[in-house]
Amino acid sequence: MGKPLIQLQHVYYQYEQTEALKDISLKIEEGDFLAIIGPNGSGKSTLLKIILGLLKPTKGKVLLFSKPVPLFKEKELIGYVSQKSNAFNTGFPATVEEVVKSGLVKKVGLFHPYPKNVDTKVSEALTSVGMEKFSKKNIGELSGGQQQRVFIARALVSNPKVLILDEPTVGVDSKNVRSFYHMLSHLNREHQITIVLVTHDVDAVSKTISHVACLNQSIHFHGFQNEMDSMSDEQLEAWYGHSVRKVTHRKEEQL
Numbered sequence: 001m002g003k004p005l006i007q008l009q010h011v012y013y014q015y016e017q018t019e020a021l022k023d024i025s026l027k028i029e030e031g032d033f034l035a036i037i038g039p040n041g042s043g044k045s046t047l048l049k050i051i052l053g054l055l056k057p058t059k060g061k062v063l064l065f066s067k068p069v070p071l072f073k074e075k076e077l078i079g080y081v082s083q084k085s086n087a088f089n090t091g092f093p094a095t096v097e098e099v100v101k102s103g104l105v106k107k108v109g110l111f112h113p114y115p116k117n118v119d120t121k122v123s124e125a126l127t128s129v130g131m132e133k134f135s136k137k138n139i140g141e142l143s144g145g146q147q148q149r150v151f152i153a154r155a156l157v158s159n160p161k162v163l164i165l166d167e168p169t170v171g172v173d174s175k176n177v178r179s180f181y182h183m184l185s186h187l188n189r190e191h192q193i194t195i196v197l198v199t200h201d202v203d204a205v206s207k208t209i210s211h212v213a214c215l216n217q218s219i220h221f222h223g224f225q226n227e228m229d230s231m232s233d234e235q236l237e238a239w240y241g242h243s244v245r246k247v248t249h250r251k252e253e254q255l
């Protein structure tokens with residue numbers, strides 16, 4: 001059992017008269033690769049905002065690295081990548097390495113100089129996502145999948161312990177989704193980065209992840225991925241509120 005990095009204890013959240021989250025208790029441990037799945041409007045984005053400290057729960061407690069969110073100051077320990085279309089203006093005239101370097105602002109501060117080893121950090125981050133050869137390219141020249149890898153490198157440059165991704169395959173060609181998940185699996189296994197992947201698509205429950213949480217206002221299931229595979233379509237339909245198609249993936253040999 002790993003060290004708990006993110007803990008939600010009986011969390012509720014309400015928008016005016018609408019209850020978005022109800023009695024959410026969830027523990028994410030060091031080394032996990034967790035996929036949070038659920039239909040549109042299930043509360044996934046709200047849950048992310050609460051974990052990131054952007055929203056305050058109506059009720060309940062959130063702990064980051066065993067500290068209540070208001071007392072957690074080591075923001076660089078958590079990297080966040082939103083959906084590409086909302087994360088960065090791809091028409092902005094910046095190179096890949098400049099985009100990645102900007103990820104250090106959270107760690108060093110807006111008006112402080114970058115560390116002396118900044119070029120090494122940027123190179124290592126790009127190498128970890130397979131984008132080192134594109135460092136001098138303009139971000140707008142890259143494909144959607146390549147841009148997402150750069151945004152992940154931007155989140156990794158400050159050496160986070162946790163990487164949170166909000167529907168990261170938006171803008172990624174279907175033929176490249178598999179290699180994208182391979183890359184995330186490599187970060188999880190080889191770089192010991194705990195990953196939280198948020199998606200609305202059951203198909204994203206791939207062979208690369210270790211745990212699954214099914215969210216539809218409440219947590220209906222949280223456990224190992226192989227336990228999810230054994231669930232019936234009827235159970236999934238009851239949780240989602242409509243018919244779903246479950247895709248079971250055979251575990252791939254370790255790379």
